[in-house]
Amino acid sequence: MSILAIDTATQVSSVAIAQAGRLQAEITLQARLTHSETLMPHIQQVLDMADTKAADLEGIAISIGPGSFTGLRIGLATAKAMCYALDKPLVTVSTLAALACHLPLPGICLLPLIDAQKGNAYYARYHWENGGLVAEDEVSVGAMADIVAGCAAEKRPVILLGDVTQRRIAGCMELPDNVTIAPAHELMPRAACVAMLGLRELAQGHTANVMDAAPIYIRRSEAEVLWEKRHPESVSTQEAHAVLVPTEGKS
Amino acid sequence: MSRKIPEEWLTLGLESSCDETSAAVLRGGREVLSNVISTQIPVHQKFGGVVPEIASRHHIVNIMPVIDEALRQAEVRLKDIDQVAVTYGPGLVGALLVGVAAAKGLAFSLGVPLIGVNHLEGHIFANFLSDKELEPPFMALVVSGGHTALVHVKDYDRFTLLGQTRDDAAGEAFDKIARVMGLPYPGGPRIDALAREGNPLAIDFPRALDEKGNYEFSFSGLKSAVLNYINSEKMKGHELAKADIAASFQHSVIEVLVTKAVEAAKAAGCGRLVLAGGVAANSGLEARLREAAQAAGLRFSYPSRLLCTDNAAMIACRGYYQALSGEYSDFYLNAVPGLGLSSRVPDDHEPEEG
Numbered sequence: 001m002s003i004l005a006i007d008t009a010t011q012v013s014s015v016a017i018a019q020a021g022r023l024q025a026e027i028t029l030q031a032r033l034t035h036s037e038t039l040m041p042h043i044q045q046v047l048d049m050a051d052t053k054a055a056d057l058e059g060i061a062i063s064i065g066p067g068s069f070t071g072l073r074i075g076l077a078t079a080k081a082m083c084y085a086l087d088k089p090l091v092t093v094s095t096l097a098a099l100a101c102h103l104p105l106p107g108i109c110l111l112p113l114i115d116a117q118k119g120n121a122y123y124a125r126y127h128w129e130n131g132g133l134v135a136e137d138e139v140s141v142g143a144m145a146d147i148v149a150g151c152a153a154e155k156r157p158v159i160l161l162g163d164v165t166q167r168r169i170a171g172c173m174e175l176p177d178n179v180t181i182a183p184a185h186e187l188m189p190r191a192a193c194v195a196m197l198g199l200r201e202l203a204q205g206h207t208a209n210v211m212d213a214a215p216i217y218i219r220r221s222e223a224e225v226l227w228e229k230r231h232p233e234s235v236s237t238q239e240a241h242a243v244l245v246p247t248e249g250k251s
Numbered sequence: 252m253s254r255k256i257p258e259e260w261l262t263l264g265l266e267s268s269c270d271e272t273s274a275a276v277l278r279g280g281r282e283v284l285s286n287v288i289s290t291q292i293p294v295h296q297k298f299g300g301v302v303p304e305i306a307s308r309h310h311i312v313n314i315m316p317v318i319d320e321a322l323r324q325a326e327v328r329l330k331d332i333d334q335v336a337v338t339y340g341p342g343l344v345g346a347l348l349v350g351v352a353a354a355k356g357l358a359f360s361l362g363v364p365l366i367g368v369n370h371l372e373g374h375i376f377a378n379f380l381s382d383k384e385l386e387p388p389f390m391a392l393v394v395s396g397g398h399t400a401l402v403h404v405k406d407y408d409r410f411t412l413l414g415q416t417r418d419d420a421a422g423e424a425f426d427k428i429a430r431v432m433g434l435p436y437p438g439g440p441r442i443d444a445l446a447r448e449g450n451p452l453a454i455d456f457p458r459a460l461d462e463k464g465n466y467e468f469s470f471s472g473l474k475s476a477v478l479n480y481i482n483s484e485k486m487k488g489h490e491l492a493k494a495d496i497a498a499s500f501q502h503s504v505i506e507v508l509v510t511k512a513v514e515a516a517k518a519a520g521c522g523r524l525v526l527a528g529g530v531a532a533n534s535g536l537e538a539r540l541r542e543a544a545q546a547a548g549l550r551f552s553y554p555s556r557l558l559c560t561d562n563a564a565m566i567a568c569r570g571y572y573q574a575l576s577g578e579y580s581d582f583y584l585n586a587v588p589g590l591g592l593s594s595r596v597p598d599d600h601e602p603e604e605g
Contacts, residue, residue: 036348040355040582054360069304070345073311074352080315081356085329211315214308221304227297240296242272242309245288247324247557 001058002050003202004043004082005195008035008075009067009095010114010163015042016191017050020199023192025050030163030188035074043078057088059207061198063189064092065216066122066139067114072215080210089207093197094216099161100126100133101193102186108157109136115164116141122218123147133197141218144168152176163188257575260333261325263357264567265318267350268342268370269396270294270301272313275563276325276332280571281383284325286557286564289313292437299436300426307345314353321563332361336570339367339580340590341397347586355582366570367580370561371398371592372410374527376572377554377565385525385552390516392508393592394536395528396422396439399468399508400592401515407572411594413515414466421504422530424474428500431481432493442497443533449498454480456503466515473503505536509543516549526553529560 002024007014013035016026027042027049047054062079065072083090099112106128113121121144125136148169151158158179160169165181166188181187201207228234254260258279266273270291276284291309295301322329337354340347351367358365375391387407393400399422400415419427422439429438434445456476459469477500484491516524524544526537531553544551558565573579 034585036351037583037585039352040359044359044582069307070348073307073345074348077311077314077349077352078356081318081353082360084315084318085357085360211319212312214312217308221302221308223298223302223305240293242289242291242313243293244320245271245290245557245560247286247288 002052002056003059003061003195003199004047004057005061005191005198006039006043006075006079007063007095007098007189007191007194008039008071009063009065010071010189012163012188013038013042014189014191015039015046016195017046017052018192018195018199023195024052026190026192028188028190035071039074039078054082054086057086059083059089059091059198059202061091061093061194061201063095063098063191063194065095066116066218067095069215069217076213076215080213083210089202090210090213091198091201091206092208092213093194093201095189096122096124096139097126097133097135098193098197099189101197102161102190103159103182104128108159109154110161111147111151111158112161113144113147113164113169114162115168116219119144119168121147121162121164139216139218145173148173148175148179151179154178161187255333260571260574261327261331262567262571262574263318263321263332263335264563264570265335265337265350265354266370266373266561266563266566267310267314267346268338268340269346269561270306271561272310272317273561273563274318274321275567276321276327277564277567277571280568281379283380283564284327285321286562287317287321287324288557288560288562289317290560296436299430301343303343303345306343307349310346310349314349318353330361332363334364334366334570334574335361336366336368336567336573338370338373338566339584340587341370342588344586344588347588351584351586355584359582364574364579365582365584366573366578367584368566368569368573369590369592370566371395371400371528373565373569375402375404375525376569377558377562378525378527378552379568380564381554381558382552388521389523389525390512390519390521391525391527392512392540393528394421394508394526394530396420396426396530398528398592399470401466401512402592403515403519403521408576408578409596412592414468415592416468416470418469418471419474421468421470421508424470424504425530427474428477431478432491432496439530439533442501443535445494445497446501446535449492449494449496451498451502453492453495454499456499458503458507461507461510463514464518466511468507468511470504473500501535505539508536509540512540513543513547513549517547521549523550523552525551532556532559
């Protein structure tokens, strides 16, 4: 039984079909095409390549964030609609954890970074222990320059991952002696890693709710932050929700 | 597998272009089995307008429950759906993308056709749902938040765009003026309500492009005139006669819309005039247009209030007629936030003159 995995969290578009212990097919593009146009055709193609019918999938794994808000929503809306129509379970995988899956090296701090705009990145530290991936802290957001400089305090080698390191860190800032950037083909998000972590989640029965699953944004919208700054007195008031418009009945 | 006859087709429509998440099921082209609309008006109210990122965040959470509810209310199973129609523009790009991605996921998984629908054409087609007997040809006056246009609907797949706004849409002027007068979002219905208590002839605001035979619209001059008037009244320390301002502004907008719409219908030899778009819910516009159409011997109709809001039933209706002419989309369909109305002539027709 195979799983379909999707990662549209960054500029990289990646889809994969995998079974436990076996990657069957993967399409990964870093070509600045829009996810909206290419995702569904890629899913169709990767299923064909793996000679797998959508109806025969065991489930769908989605890279849930953090990442580009719009990219995450395109991936998740597609995954949710497919799970709903095919009656398959949905599993969510941290985009950062999937990146840390690339390099299962013991004794090393893996530091995946995802673009958070304006020189900032979402990040968390990971390491491998007894064949398992361990997250060391909660996902944070900070200035890329500070994150990189802060690595000097680590008493172990640090490897940076994430396609943003290629664009914003490599050659742009000085790296502390204990820091290296993963090779180009290893630093971008790949759905194969999402699939491997997703299979594990699925085996453990950790499925997401297809009805209301939401991306992990970490950050709130700028409009909300600004509004709360201007209205400090109403910060704790209840959040407003969408409401159903009363219908006129059947026609 | 042979396809059912078109009258039996079940079309699932999706709409997420702005602040409403909607899903609907249609049997054939006209029978609405369900039309579920989840509105985010309470969410955006405190910001005084729709915040795109917040709208997208609500769409991604609401889309599946809304689809599920639409199927439940229609009492049909997802696997019986014959095609999926979705709004791909115009609208907010992040909001549109949620609906487009979900529609693709559904259409692919079900193995049914995908149909990308122009939201503005959807508004015109809402009239087919309100009036089951309505058939082309007719003249359509489209008035929505972002668009104002006159469209000669010659057939289900044949339109001629006679003119549209050169600058601001009527709806934008309504929203901006409401904001300046301190009315809460959404401003259009507030101005409409206020206008009923005011004198429409109290202030003489300008009407642009009102020469005969010109079917283009311009509301930026009017908007500036109203804003200038409000500013100068404030400078003079006068209490704002809000009801009179609303009534006079609305009167000026309505006169331009009504005059051009009736003239266009007569010039094109149409016996019918329909109103379409979000601003069609404006009671002043509807009443005046009805009166003018009657005086000119034109039949007039407009969608019910529910079908004037952004809803998926009108998208499913437009999608149904596109499917009848074989106008499907492939899975490369993208959101087109700036999509406009344009004339459309099917492949097997010669382009018309003029």
